[in-house]
Amino acid sequence: MQDWVLGPESAAATGDTGPWVRWLPLAWAMAADPGGTYSPPPVPRGDNQDGQFIAWWAPLLQLTSYGLGWAQPLRGLARWDQAGRPLDEPVLAAVQRWWGPQLDDVLAWGADWRPGDNEGPYLPLTPTTFERGTLFQPYWGRRSQPEWEQVWGSGSDPLHLWIHARTPLDASVELPEVALEQLLTLPTHPKVAALLHTGRTANQRPNDVLLLPRYAGWYRLLLAAGPPRHGGHDRRVDVVVTPLGWLGQFRRSTKTGLWFRGSHDTHVQGNV
Template identity: 25%
Template sequence: MMPAAPDERANWSESQHNQRLAYYTCLQSFLTYSFGWTRHDKGLDWWRKRDFAELDDRTALIRAVWHTDDTLMGFFAWCTTVDPALAVRPLKRWARDPDRRPLSLDKETETAVMRALSRPPWTGGSDPMHLGGGDHGGAASVSSAYLGGAATEPSHGRLLGADPELRQAVFVADRVEGWYEMLCEEGADLPELPQSRNWRVDVYVREIGFVGTYRRSRATGLWFAGRHELHMAGN
């Protein structure tokens, strides 16, 4: 189930803030760990210029939830305010030469961005949802101790059934915490394939289920699901 859109007319309360946080963190984490985006502002701007077309099942989902809820523009507007160096933080350990250039917008889009930033929930300081740096959405790439949580037993993940002939493997993680980090570490040990071909790794997280079929981009160094064109749009 997807988080319900928060009621921005309601007075602030802890439960309302938590609802907002869950709603926007879900989107942020999806863009980071499925699309493999280091720059959500670039990726969403690229998609916006294509009228938020349904380019695959994932963009169809985002369109059906956040775009339909009329909240996607506000999230995009906030993304344009994030320091590009901070934006790449969740994936910077694995990203090859990430883009840290500020996003250039036309006047019409700048006006729309400023309008969106003047409305709740984006008016409560520079980072009202505490999304900056990916800490809340970073459970897939960092430990709970890094995020200030209680220390827990380490998560475990491993590759199974790696078949160079089929270029396929399966990766299974026992928990959400750190699964992307473990995929990057385990995936680095896969042997090089002839003719610069890519491994296709079916990723399962036991607390979630099937996450997607991932490849490692030779351009960015990052693991991602879906089409490479969509991955590059946000990098």
């Protein structure tokens, strides 16, 4: 392995160890600070013998699946691409800056991904059917290129992207197996999550902060949340992983049942 595999962040900040999480903190930072001057890592060249393609592509599914709440991130990316790639959402602005020129590669992979081939897509934890035909038709031609075949052509998930993107849903021995609201009654401890009520905004939305000591399992805690504790139908929760930073302000869709940041119109693009 090359030196780039090992980053300065701990497993608490990334949820895992190894090449697939090397650039995950950078990806969330770009989405949190769209006006920043972050530079994406260089595009990998050659083959994937040292895992460089896994590290480069892996954050894409985490940003879109959990940031945008896309149960079907490849469907969402294809729709976004065919809509002209609008950049009004910070997550998608980060996607364009990082993976934009190579987006056809991952969409060509999605063109022949089959439900049941592996564990994804992983929201809401059940296999779903991707649209075939017209949605992914523009990307089929890319699959015939030798450089695409070299990286993506061996198996249904040659880079193991679905598997390595599951950590926000993982159960963690460091986080309690309780409903989100019950965190209010737990004792304060460095290894226990905290839910902090910060009041209401000017438009009477209930606002909370979910403060977590570890990255693994953060989205699972959101999914365990019940109705807003303080009334209202548009509860906002800022998610902060202390060794990593702010992941965004999330709300739950009454249409999909999933949590997302940004606009609801963008959220539904990656769902049935």
